[in-house]
Amino acid sequence: MTExxxxxxxxxxxxxxxxxxxxxxxxxxEFVLALKAILAACExxxxxxxxxxxxxxxxxxRNDPSRISAALGIKELxxxxxxxxxxxxxxSGAVANAAAAVATGVADCVVVFRALAQxxxxxxxxxxKAPGVAGEPAYTIPYGMMSPAQMFAMRCTRHLHETGVTxxxxxxxxxxxxxHAQNNPRAVMYGRPLTPEKYDEARxxxxxYQLYDCCMENDGAxxxxxxxxxxxxxxxxxxxxxxxxxxxxxxxxxAPCHNxxxxxxxxxxxxxxxLYEMAGIGPKDVDVLQSYENFTGGxxxxxxxxxxxxxxxxxxxxxxxxxxxxxGKLPLNTSGGxxxxxxxxxxxxxxxxxxxxxxxxxxxxxxxxxxxxxxxxMVTPVSNSIFGSEEVL
Amino acid sequence: MSxxxxxxxxxxxxxxxxxxxxxxxxxxxLEEDKLIVQRCNNCKTWQWGPEWICHKCHSFDLxxxxxxxxxxxxxxxxxxxxxxxxxxxxxxxxxxxxxLPHAGNIRMVGNLLGDPRQEIEIGADVEAVFEHxxxxxxxxxxxxxxxxx
Numbered sequence: 001m002t003e004x005x006x007x008x009x010x011x012x013x014x015x016x017x018x019x020x021x022x023x024x025x026x027x028x029x030e031f032v033l034a035l036k037a038i039l040a041a042c043e044x045x046x047x048x049x050x051x052x053x054x055x056x057x058x059x060x061x062r063n064d065p066s067r068i069s070a071a072l073g074i075k076e077l078x079x080x081x082x083x084x085x086x087x088x089x090x091x092s093g094a095v096a097n098a099a100a101a102v103a104t105g106v107a108d109c110v111v112v113f114r115a116l117a118q119x120x121x122x123x124x125x126x127x128x129k130a131p132g133v134a135g136e137p138a139y140t141i142p143y144g145m146m147s148p149a150q151m152f153a154m155r156c157t158r159h160l161h162e163t164g165v166t167x168x169x170x171x172x173x174x175x176x177x178x179x180h181a182q183n184n185p186r187a188v189m190y191g192r193p194l195t196p197e198k199y200d201e202a203r204x205x206x207x208x209y210q211l212y213d214c215c216m217e218n219d220g221a222x223x224x225x226x227x228x229x230x231x232x233x234x235x236x237x238x239x240x241x242x243x244x245x246x247x248x249x250x251x252x253x254x255a256p257c258h259n260x261x262x263x264x265x266x267x268x269x270x271x272x273x274x275l276y277e278m279a280g281i282g283p284k285d286v287d288v289l290q291s292y293e294n295f296t297g298g299x300x301x302x303x304x305x306x307x308x309x310x311x312x313x314x315x316x317x318x319x320x321x322x323x324x325x326x327x328g329k330l331p332l333n334t335s336g337g338x339x340x341x342x343x344x345x346x347x348x349x350x351x352x353x354x355x356x357x358x359x360x361x362x363x364x365x366x367x368x369x370x371x372x373x374x375x376x377x378m379v380t381p382v383s384n385s386i387f388g389s390e391e392v393l
Numbered sequence: 394m395s396x397x398x399x400x401x402x403x404x405x406x407x408x409x410x411x412x413x414x415x416x417x418x419x420x421x422x423l424e425e426d427k428l429i430v431q432r433c434n435n436c437k438t439w440q441w442g443p444e445w446i447c448h449k450c451h452s453f454d455l456x457x458x459x460x461x462x463x464x465x466x467x468x469x470x471x472x473x474x475x476x477x478x479x480x481x482x483x484x485x486x487x488x489x490x491x492x493l494p495h496a497g498n499i500r501m502v503g504n505l506l507g508d509p510r511q512e513i514e515i516g517a518d519v520e521a522v523f524e525h526x527x528x529x530x531x532x533x534x535x536x537x538x539x540x541x542x
Binding site for chain 2: 125126127128129130131132133134135136137138139140141142143144145146147149150153154155157158161203204205206207208252255256257258259263
């Protein structure tokens with residue numbers, strides 16, 4: 001039996017996105033945004049969109065693969081995949097699913113995409129307006145715990161309490177991410193720098209998160225194209241090979257009403273070793289990290305759980321300077337991410353990881369050969385992925 | 394009709410019994426100021442929130458047991474930004490995660506009563522306050538908490 005791994009078998013051949021908008025800013029229908037991102041990824045790869053034969057997405061994306069296939073005149077649809085649950089935690093999971101399909105011959109050319117027009121549909125940052133709620137929400141929402149920030153702040157408070165990590169690490173994540181967005185014309189926050197004073201003076205959203213600890217709400221779409229490693233070599237762009245991708249969460253992470261046994265985690269403690277094992281590398285080999293920021297506290301937890309530093313080292317290691325693309329020990333969120341590029345539900349973090357491998361990032365890390373992504377901290381399932389250049393295969 | 398005995402303003406989504414009847418014993422208990430939670434009849438494992446099967450031994454024979462309405466603060470958050478029209482102009486409020494050491498350390502979400510700007514100590518002992526919304530269209534009870542002593 002051949003080794004059961006994704007390592008080196010498939011590659012990202014193309015990436016694309018629409019213009020990124022503030023929530024409500026997109027004039028296009030959400031479906032049009034999805035189509036435009038998919039066409040852009042195909043154009044980038046030099047592949048006829050009609051050759052695409054599969055789609056993978058997450059978080060119940062509203063844009064159905066069969067509709068897309070019909071709209072684009074796709075010759076034959078072979079793979080229509082949805083990663084269940086976890087919101088943005090499905091980003092790398094969708095990559096893993098697409099990669100598995102291509103690696104095993106289920107499909108040949110799979111698009112991973114996410115389209116969101118929060119201006120046209122419900123906002124993530126608002127509570128439900130229904131008069132009543134049943135099931136698990138009945139145990140939280142009537143107490144005013146209704147938004148994602150409110151669901152996850154509880155985990156972060158406990159994490160800070162248990163570990164002694166301080167909120168200065170949150171600030172470092174936010175400032176470094178915003179600094180990177182200032183060099184990225186695609187970023188919604190391009191030209192809107194964040195200073196330490198502005199961070200400190202911002203209002204509380206829910207303790208321990210202030211305004212700039214929280215992601216934006218945006219409209220837009222992003223897509224990437226996954227093909228076999230052999231095929232990627234013959235295409236237009238430098239391939240970003242998938243070294244590994246995993247999804248899931250720890251034992252009973254989804255225990256209802258905040259009863260997860262490992263509560264003060266970002267849900268990655270069981271995934272991180274699996275990812276490194278598949279990729280055949282460790283945290284020291286990672287040149288640049290794209291870590292999903294629903295909230296900065298989740299980024300800090302993700303970084304620690306992936307072994308970049310320990311809880312004891314975190315306050316010293318997670319500084320603004322260390323997280324910068326230029327000269328930092330752990331360049332982080334080099335496009336501006338969910339905080340400052342666009343809340344494209346974390347798919348923009350994956351396209352950025354690919355651009356780093358190609359050498360095309362707006363904040364290029366010198367000689368980046370290994371780029372890692374962590375998707376959706378503190379939810380279940382979460383997911384993660386590692387991309388590499390040909391040299392590391 | 395407003396009622397100042399409630400911690401949060403009226404108009405937030407009300408808790409309703411699960412459609413499949415899963416949490417009926419809990420909801421009925423609250424009406425009588427009783428905190429009733431799941432405990433497996435077979436292996437005696439405590440379980441919360443409610444589920445149809447015991448996560449430990451896979452028995453479907455889950456019992457319901459009344460527990461002392463006390464606990465300690467496991468975590469907390471102070472919400473400032475209103476995310477629901479009913480909370481507009483309300484100001485900050487505290488949501489706490491309470492663990493019950495005498496019931497297998499199961500945890501429950503509730504509000505921490507008192508000054509919304511109070512200092513909060515993780516580990517502090519708390520006791521439950523049953524907040525009955527009898528005037529609601531579909532009457533319900535919330536389990537709130539206050540620092541003990």
